[in-house]
Amino acid sequence: MLQKMVKIQVMGPKKDLHNVLDVLYAKGSVHIEDAAAPVAPGEITLKKMTGEQVGDIAVAHSKIGGILLTLPKIKTDEKAVANSYSSLKAMSHENLLIRVNSVINELENATKTLAKEKSDLELALINLGRYEKIIDKIRPLETSMPKLEGFEVTVLLIQKEFKDVIDIIRNALAEITKRQFELMSAELDETTIAAVTIFNKRYSEQVHSYFFNQNVNEVRLPPEYLGKPFNEIFTLIEERKEASIQEISRLNTELEKISSKWYTELSALHRILGERTEELSIFGKIGQTEYTFVLAGWIPKKALSETRDTLKDTFRGRVIVNELTLTPDEMAEAPTFYDNPRFVKPFEFLMRVVSPAKSTEFDPSPVMAIFLPLFFGIMVGDIGYGLIILAFALIMKWKFPDRDWLQHLMNVLIIGAIWTIFFGWLYGEFFGDLGEQMGWIEPKTFFGVTWNRMEAIVPFLILSIAIGVFHVFLGLILGIVNAYTEISCRRHVDRAKKHICEKSGMMIVITGLILVIAGLALALPTALITTGAVLIIIAIPLIFIGGGAFGTFEIMSTVTNILSYSRIMAIGMASVILAVVANKLGGMMEVALVGIIIAVLLHTLNLALAMFSPFLHSLRLHLVEFDSKFYEGGGKMYKPFKKEDGGKLV
Numbered sequence: 001m002l003q004k005m006v007k008i009q010v011m012g013p014k015k016d017l018h019n020v021l022d023v024l025y026a027k028g029s030v031h032i033e034d035a036a037a038p039v040a041p042g043e044i045t046l047k048k049m050t051g052e053q054v055g056d057i058a059v060a061h062s063k064i065g066g067i068l069l070t071l072p073k074i075k076t077d078e079k080a081v082a083n084s085y086s087s088l089k090a091m092s093h094e095n096l097l098i099r100v101n102s103v104i105n106e107l108e109n110a111t112k113t114l115a116k117e118k119s120d121l122e123l124a125l126i127n128l129g130r131y132e133k134i135i136d137k138i139r140p141l142e143t144s145m146p147k148l149e150g151f152e153v154t155v156l157l158i159q160k161e162f163k164d165v166i167d168i169i170r171n172a173l174a175e176i177t178k179r180q181f182e183l184m185s186a187e188l189d190e191t192t193i194a195a196v197t198i199f200n201k202r203y204s205e206q207v208h209s210y211f212f213n214q215n216v217n218e219v220r221l222p223p224e225y226l227g228k229p230f231n232e233i234f235t236l237i238e239e240r241k242e243a244s245i246q247e248i249s250r251l252n253t254e255l256e257k258i259s260s261k262w263y264t265e266l267s268a269l270h271r272i273l274g275e276r277t278e279e280l281s282i283f284g285k286i287g288q289t290e291y292t293f294v295l296a297g298w299i300p301k302k303a304l305s306e307t308r309d310t311l312k313d314t315f316r317g318r319v320i321v322n323e324l325t326l327t328p329d330e331m332a333e334a335p336t337f338y339d340n341p342r343f344v345k346p347f348e349f350l351m352r353v354v355s356p357a358k359s360t361e362f363d364p365s366p367v368m369a370i371f372l373p374l375f376f377g378i379m380v381g382d383i384g385y386g387l388i389i390l391a392f393a394l395i396m397k398w399k400f401p402d403r404d405w406l407q408h409l410m411n412v413l414i415i416g417a418i419w420t421i422f423f424g425w426l427y428g429e430f431f432g433d434l435g436e437q438m439g440w441i442e443p444k445t446f447f448g449v450t451w452n453r454m455e456a457i458v459p460f461l462i463l464s465i466a467i468g469v470f471h472v473f474l475g476l477i478l479g480i481v482n483a484y485t486e487i488s489c490r491r492h493v494d495r496a497k498k499h500i501c502e503k504s505g506m507m508i509v510i511t512g513l514i515l516v517i518a519g520l521a522l523a524l525p526t527a528l529i530t531t532g533a534v535l536i537i538i539a540i541p542l543i544f545i546g547g548g549a550f551g552t553f554e555i556m557s558t559v560t561n562i563l564s565y566s567r568i569m570a571i572g573m574a575s576v577i578l579a580v581v582a583n584k585l586g587g588m589m590e591v592a593l594v595g596i597i598i599a600v601l602l603h604t605l606n607l608a609l610a611m612f613s614p615f616l617h618s619l620r621l622h623l624v625e626f627d628s629k630f631y632e633g634g635g636k637m638y639k640p641f642k643k644e645d646g647g648k649l650v
Contacts, residue, residue, distance in 0.1 A: 002363045003300045005334040005638070007326055009035070010295040010311070012319035017286070017293045018276070021641075022089070023314055024295075025275060028642025029303040031335050035287035035296035060100045061273035067107050068266050070115035071259040072252065084268040100269060103262070111258060118251045125244045132237045134194055134219060135230050152204055155219040156195040156211070157188065165216075166195055172210055177203045282641060296324075298335050298638070334359040337638035344369045346411040349404075354623060355633030360485060362478045364622070364631055371471060371626075372618045373412065377419025379572045379614035381453065382579065383441070384431040385607055386420030389413055392611075416615070426451050431603055432579025453576045460569040468565025469514065471621070472558060475629030476503045482630050502546025503629070506558055508539035513559070561625040567617050575614075578606045 008030070012020060024030050088096065134155055158165055166185055173181045181199040188194040199207055211218045287294040299307060308321040336356045338348045340363070348365040357363050380386065393413040400406050428436050428443035428451075435441040443452040449459045480503050486496035515532030519525065543552055579602075586599030627633075 001339060002357060002359060003337040003339045005298045005337060005359060006301050006304055007298050007324045009322045009324055011292060014291055014293050016315055016318060020319055023311060024641055027307055028640050029307055030297040030299050030641055031638050032282045032285055032297040032641050034285045035294045057273055057276045061277045063104050063108060064266060064270045064273060067111050068270055070111040071263060072256055074259050074263050080264050081267055084265050085271060088268050088272055107262060114251050114254055118248055121244050121248050125241060128237050128241050135234045150201055151198050152201045154197045157217040157219060158193045158195055160191055160193055163193055173199060176206050176210060300337055332360050335638040336635035340365055346408040349408040356635040356637050358632060358635040361482050361632060362630060364627055368622050372622055373415040373419050375568060375618035375621060376416035376614045377423045378568055380420040380575060380610045381423035381427045381572055382429045383421050383424035385610050386417045386424055388607060389611060390417035393417060427453050429576060432576060432583050434583050453572060461566060464565050464568040468562040471626050472562050473507055475626045476507050479503045479630035498546040501542045505539040505542030505546060509536050509555055512536035564625050571614055571617055575606060575610055
């Protein structure tokens with residue numbers, strides 16, 4: 001169901017604005033809208049708040065976050081954090097900014113410098129480790145290298161799978177350097193070969209250009225290592241690594257000292273500033289005079305009294321909350337606030353995805369919560385399939401607890417699976433006719449009908465159409481209810497009256513058609529044929545008044561809608577036939593294992609179809625055949641100004 005919404009206006013001294021927003025943010029019940037309108041007709045024109053009036057909250061939040069990122073996390077006392085948060089939260093906006101800027105001035109440059117030094121050393125350490133590994137592998141080659149001055153040494157890294165490239169490089173170097181070079185190689189690891197090239201420095205530019213153009217991975221040693229023997233380079237790298245590790249340890253100690261002193265306050269400040277940053281998003285909607293702010297928004301009727309009392313008590317009467325008197329058209333602009341029981345929430349999610357309800361119309365989610373899983377269960381109707389679908393849905397809920405959309409869909413499947421198991425018991429189906437063949441289960445008899453879907457085709461068709469009649473009639477009734485709501489609100493009164501005529505006439509004409517058809521089929525006394533004809537004659541003028549000439553065409557549309565429910569029978573029949581075929585084909589195989597594999601594969605296919613096709617067709621019956629009789633959608637969702645984990649209305 002949809003909660004009744006009221007529009008309010010919150011007014012108070014401008015100096016209290018930030019604290020008022022803190023209270024509303026914590027309460028989480030007000031959907032804030034643009035307040036740049038007169039306080040009262042002919043009184044004061046409000047100006048919008050500007051970003052300059054907010055201060056540098058967003059910048060400060062970013063800087064505090066940056067400081068925290070540079071500091072090692074420490075185990076904090078939750079009570080200490082809470083106390084720090086409370087004391088900082090109690091500060092005025094101005095005093096909070098003073099404290100924040102003081103902390104930033106003291107810590108930002110120091111932590112940034114320490115963090116940069118540490119980062120540079122860690123990067124250098126990675127590179128040193130890389131060089132060390134390469135030099136360690138190629139230094140045995142040093143003994144075979146020529147001791148020539150005026151030559152340059154370059155290391156190449158080549159993937160083993162491209163080792164033939166070495167010969168190509170050798171030929172290219174021979175041409176570029178006029179054979180004034182040497183090239184030796186050794187395995188670096190399981191996947192890489194290190195190739196060492198020595199060439200005359202006069203060809204340095206051409207050689208490096210060739211490597212670059214051919215995308216050869218070239219390792220360039222730091223300048224301080226150039227011209228030194230590989231063994232000496234290896235020793236220097238070892239010494240440099242050890243010095244870097246010691247320096248990183250010293251920097252970590254410095255950062256830990258800062259963290260132990262400041263982390264608690266920084267965490268509290270970051271949280272508070274984060275909340276204030278979210279508040280900034282609505283400042284453009286807040287109106288102001290020279291000394292006063294005005295905030296407008298929507299709030300659930302049931303939350304108004306508590307919110308008003310909280311603001312009154314907190315600010316000792318300085319902040320006023322007025323409930324605005326609105327025209328019917330203005331009330332129609334209220335945001336949509338779904339407030340359904342827990343079991344309806346998954347179906348509410350489906351309606352929100354399709355198109356949220358308008359605040360003035362009936363919410364179809366509770367009806368969908370009853371009928372959609374029921375239709376699903378009637379169509380699938382197999383105990384074995386139901387148990388697998390139930391297990392699948394439970395596993396997916398357990399595996400992906402943080403994906404709300406998936407949780408909602410799996411909840412729909414769970415309810416549908418329960419109905420599937422029930423109707424499987426009614427039909428006597430466990431993986432088609434396997435349960436019946438094994439003597440575990442058999443179709444039940446109700447109302448003089450044995451509900452074996454392979455045999456009771458006509459009863460199933462009649463049941464499907466009867467469900468369609470009831471479902472469509474319910475939609476027409478809700479359309480009449482919506483029309484009366486419009487009339488009571490004095491909105492679109494003439495159009496609403498026409499809707500009532502058209503939908504009432506449609507119910508009468510469908511009733512008449514049922515009586516005529518049932519009478520002709522001898523399912524009811526033939527005398528009712530006349531009654532049905534009279535009802536049709538009475539109904540057509542009502543439909544014409546309500547919808548004009550096109551309204552009469554709607555009769556055929558409604559009849560088609562009802563006949564669409566025959567898909568409940570048809571899809572169910574297709575499912576059980578495929579299941580029976582799977583069992584028979586499996587039993588026909590001479591090799592038992594082959595038969596089992598074939599049966600399992602066909603049942604798997606049928607199960608996949610059973611999870612998607614019945615769900616989609618059930619959804620279609622609601623969105624097209626049912627909702628079209630009363631539902632417009634296109635509503636504006638209620639988005640309260642709130643904490644993510646707070647402000648829940650009960």
